[in-house]
Amino acid sequence: MAMAEVFDRYGGLVYSVALRVLKEPDQAEDVMQDIFFQLWKGTGTYVEGRGSLGAWLAVVARNRAIDSLRRKKPTDSVEDVVLPAKTDLASESERNLMIEKVRVVMQGLPPEQQKLVELAFFEGMSHSEIAEMTGDALGTVKTRIRTALMTLRKGVQG
Amino acid sequence: MTNGAHISEEDLALHALQALTAEESAAVQAHVAECEVCRAELAAATGDLALVALSVEQQPLPAGARDRFLSRIAEDAKQAEPEAKIAKIIPINRAAVGRVSVWAPRVAVAALLIIAVGLSWEVLHLDMRLRRETAVLRSLAAKNAKAQAVVDALTAPAAQRVLLTSVKTPPSPTGRAVYLPSTGALVFQGNNLASLPADKTYELWVIPANGTAPIPAGLFRPDATGNASVVLPDLPKGIPAKAFGVTVEKASGSDTPTAPILLAGAAPAAGD
Numbered sequence: 001m002a003m004a005e006v007f008d009r010y011g012g013l014v015y016s017v018a019l020r021v022l023k024e025p026d027q028a029e030d031v032m033q034d035i036f037f038q039l040w041k042g043t044g045t046y047v048e049g050r051g052s053l054g055a056w057l058a059v060v061a062r063n064r065a066i067d068s069l070r071r072k073k074p075t076d077s078v079e080d081v082v083l084p085a086k087t088d089l090a091s092e093s094e095r096n097l098m099i100e101k102v103r104v105v106m107q108g109l110p111p112e113q114q115k116l117v118e119l120a121f122f123e124g125m126s127h128s129e130i131a132e133m134t135g136d137a138l139g140t141v142k143t144r145i146r147t148a149l150m151t152l153r154k155g156v157q158g
Numbered sequence: 159m160t161n162g163a164h165i166s167e168e169d170l171a172l173h174a175l176q177a178l179t180a181e182e183s184a185a186v187q188a189h190v191a192e193c194e195v196c197r198a199e200l201a202a203a204t205g206d207l208a209l210v211a212l213s214v215e216q217q218p219l220p221a222g223a224r225d226r227f228l229s230r231i232a233e234d235a236k237q238a239e240p241e242a243k244i245a246k247i248i249p250i251n252r253a254a255v256g257r258v259s260v261w262a263p264r265v266a267v268a269a270l271l272i273i274a275v276g277l278s279w280e281v282l283h284l285d286m287r288l289r290r291e292t293a294v295l296r297s298l299a300a301k302n303a304k305a306q307a308v309v310d311a312l313t314a315p316a317a318q319r320v321l322l323t324s325v326k327t328p329p330s331p332t333g334r335a336v337y338l339p340s341t342g343a344l345v346f347q348g349n350n351l352a353s354l355p356a357d358k359t360y361e362l363w364v365i366p367a368n369g370t371a372p373i374p375a376g377l378f379r380p381d382a383t384g385n386a387s388v389v390l391p392d393l394p395k396g397i398p399a400k401a402f403g404v405t406v407e408k409a410s411g412s413d414t415p416t417a418p419i420l421l422a423g424a425a426p427a428a429g430d
Binding site for chain 1: 167168169171172175176177178179202203204205206207208209210211212213214215216217218219220223224226227228230231234
């Protein structure tokens with residue numbers, strides 16, 4: 001696939017995820033530009049057959065945006081992002097269907113689980129920071145995040 | 159952190175979220191490198207994160223973001239080019255060199271010949287096209303100049319208008335209409351026209367070939383020598399004329415011709 005085509009297909013997704021985390025259009029575009037540039041240079045370590053490119057880009061966009069938020073250098077773990085091979089967001093219709101399902105499941109989560117996913121995924125807070133902020137026990141935070149993600153997985157598969 | 163022999167699913171999810179401390183993450187990383195079960199579960203947890211990412215409302219890209227990206231990679235590619243052109247020193251395989259050295263010059267010459275023929279053909283083709291278009295341009299310019307000269311001659315106040323008749327016949331009013339139905343262009347030239355009272359005017363009419371009502375084609379009054387002209391009045395396009403007529407009407411003109419018709423002429427069929 002030509003790089004321009006990859007950009008046209010996934011640029012909006014990557015930018016939207018980065019913007020959701022950073023809330024600053026200029027910073028979000030910087031993150032997006034760097035991700036696609038590294039993908040083009042072949043330094044993003046995306047491996048075909050190890051998950052959908054769209055899903056991979058979405059996770060990398062989130063991780064890079066969190067790195068930018070924490071003003072850290074890109075973490076090694078970003079390069080190690082590996083997804084289940086069955087995830088496929090290549091076509092517009094598949095992606096739209098998936099987005100619709102995800103939104104329905106996310107809205108159906110209990111408020112406390114939604115809040116924890118929000119803090120961990122979009123705010124980049126660690127589990128101990130979340131526990132401190134919410135006053136919940138560390139174990140409770142872990143379990144709620146895990147439960148929310150499992151609910152999401154099952155809801156989308158179902 | 160470990161759940162028996164494996165990392166707990168909660169910690170794998172937190173690791174995927176980068177929500178563990180550096181030490182905890184390092185421990186997970188080390189275990190996952192060796193454990194296929196945990197590697198698969200970590201991949202599944204990362205897949206869950208991709209789903210969370212998808213819940214984000216799609217935002218339009220900033221204006222020019224695509225161009226900036228394409229420019230960046232184009233610039234990078236340009237900078238990378240000189241490196242590619244620098245010959246690398248590689249070990250010589252003499253047997254291979256022997257085979258290549260025989261064929262390489264012939265292949266190169268053949269390729270150059272093909273390129274040269276292709277370029278010559280392209281140059282020839284472009285040259286012929288240029289000549290054709292120049293000739294068409296010249297022809298159009300000549301036609302345009304001629305048409306302008308005709309209009310100038312017909313409408314110039316200083317033009318001498320002479321009607322030749324039998325010497326024994328007194329000059330009578332005449333008119334000559336030149337009409338192009340496809341464009342609605344009409345040029346009328348009247349001669350020997352009687353002068354009219356101030357409240358009257360001559361009116362030219364196009365009589366359509368399809369039998370519909372006469373179309374007013376302009377008002378005119380003769381000059382002191384009895385000459386008048388109507389040039390390119392506002393007429394609809396595509397109306398072939400059966401005839402033309404001139405009547406005398408009130409000064410403001412009329413929508414329908416008033417008898418009698420002073421001048422009339424049948425139009426020949428188009429192309430006659």
